[in-house]
Amino acid sequence: MSFWTAVVVIFAIACFTWLRTHKYRALGKHQGNYDHTAREHELEREVEEMRKRIAVLERIATDEQRGKDLAREIESLRD
Numbered sequence: 001m002s003f004w005t006a007v008v009v010i011f012a013i014a015c016f017t018w019l020r021t022h023k024y025r026a027l028g029k030h031q032g033n034y035d036h037t038a039r040e041h042e043l044e045r046e047v048e049e050m051r052k053r054i055a056v057l058e059r060i061a062t063d064e065q066r067g068k069d070l071a072r073e074i075e076s077l078r079d
Contacts, residue, residue: 060070
């Protein structure tokens with residue numbers, strides 16, 4: 001194999017590697033954005049559920065009569 005043939009082969013391998021690298025990076029970025037967006041939607045849903053739960057807990061904590069009834073119910077279940 002001559003010197004110039006080796007140069008051409010090395011250049012071809014380098015180009016092939018460069019193209020594959022860019023292809024995988026492009027695919028990774030596209031899939032990463034999709035996964036990131038799906039994860040954001042999941043987190044937003046969880047935050048909304050937590051807000052609803054906190055609102056219920058605040059209602060229970062601030063409503064004295066309901067709190068007393070709840071305490072009685074818990075005590076009756078223990079017996």
